[in-house]
Amino acid sequence: MTAIPFNRSSLEGRELEYIFQTITIGQIAGDQTFSKKCHRMLEETLGVKKALVTTSCTHALEMSAMLLGIQPGDEVIVPSFTFVSTPNAFVLHGAKPVFCDVRPDTLNLDETKLEALITPQTKAIVPVHYAGVGCEMDAITEIAKRHGLAIIEDNAHGLFGKYRGRWLGTIGGLATQSFHETKNITCGEGGALLINDERYMERAEIIREKGTNRARFFRGQIDKYSWCDVGSSYVMSDVLAAFLFAQLDVWPFIQVKRQTLWMRYHHELRDWCQTNGVRQPIIPSHCEQAYHMYYLLLPSLDARTRLIAHLKSLGILAVFHYLPLHLSEYAQQWGGKAGDCPVTEDVSDRLLRLPFFNSMTPEIQGRIIEAIRGFKADV
Secondary structure, X not given: OOOEOOOOOOOOOOHHHHHHHHHHOOOOOEOOHHHHHHHHHHHHHHOOOEEEEEOOHHHHHHHHHHHOOOOOOOEEEEEOOOOOHHHHHHHOOOOEEEEEOEOOOOOOEOHHHOHHHOOOOEEEEOOEOHHHOOOOHHXXXXXXXXXXXXXXXXXXXXXXXXXXXXXOOOOOOEEEEEOEOOOOOOOEOOEEEEEOOHHHHHHHHHHHEOOEOHHHHHOOXXXXXXXXXXXXXXXXXXXXXXXXXXXXXXXXHHHHHHHHHHHHHHHHOXXXXXXXXXXOOOOOOOEEOOOOXXXXXXXXXXXXXXXXXXXXXXXXXXXXXOOOHHHOOHHHHHOOOOOXXXXXXXXXXXXXXXXXXOOOOHHHXXXXXXXXXXXXXXX
């Protein structure tokens, strides 16, 4: 019987045709035909002032830190339940990450815990839209405005999701996207910086082009370019941009596929979950999720460990997710300790992500569902 992976990349449109085209016309570096198409598509669809594709979401976060002038002594509030890139981008510039616990329902940054973490050194809040479900951005925005803080949306999971009718990634002054191979829309490795505050637009181009005003030169706005700021090489190759644009070009079809998979898991596992004390994802009525993943919250670490082993014995790879960052080895320098973020510590032990990818067939998903139904969590 064929093994079922956790994730599998697939061609969704004209990826190979576009890659052949960009190689044939000799455009394999960045910011050429397909990079520009990606920028324009994201700007027009989402209504953002500027979009710039980058080498990764991590690099888009690093650009955000530079745009905000993050420096040693600054503090940035991030959820403890997230990928290491979220705080690391700011730590690279000397900031101290301040870890916030997450809500028990959506597993997003808990806005009710936010204000108590703000100090005179706080410079920014980085909400992460976990599983493509929007954080409570009204409350977060109001708190940030009251304290004069920047908001960077880490929207790695949430492209084409909405919060109260607004696209995720269009609410904070800056937002970042991921096009890693595990995401709905992918080019293997890649990201984007979304700029909603026009004050950052010109400098973002400079930072992304190694600290030069090269982008203005190529647009014919200046007759030569020079080194004028700090920066790095964050420009995506046009070969990757060609692959990415082919996927962005058919994004509604990809989202429908993923919605179908998500809803089948949700409906066909409901009775099993209720019988076994397993919690399914909670999606608030004012959020339109991005259908990025499907997860289960098992009743205990032991139950999760046994279910992972059970599925593996049947050739199915299911995985856990983030470990609490405040308890990580590196975070100990900032005094993180058990009990600081109790919800994070609890869900990290119990959460299980099911296989979820665009090319999953009904037969494959049926095998996974039947395998889960054959497991008893309370033995």
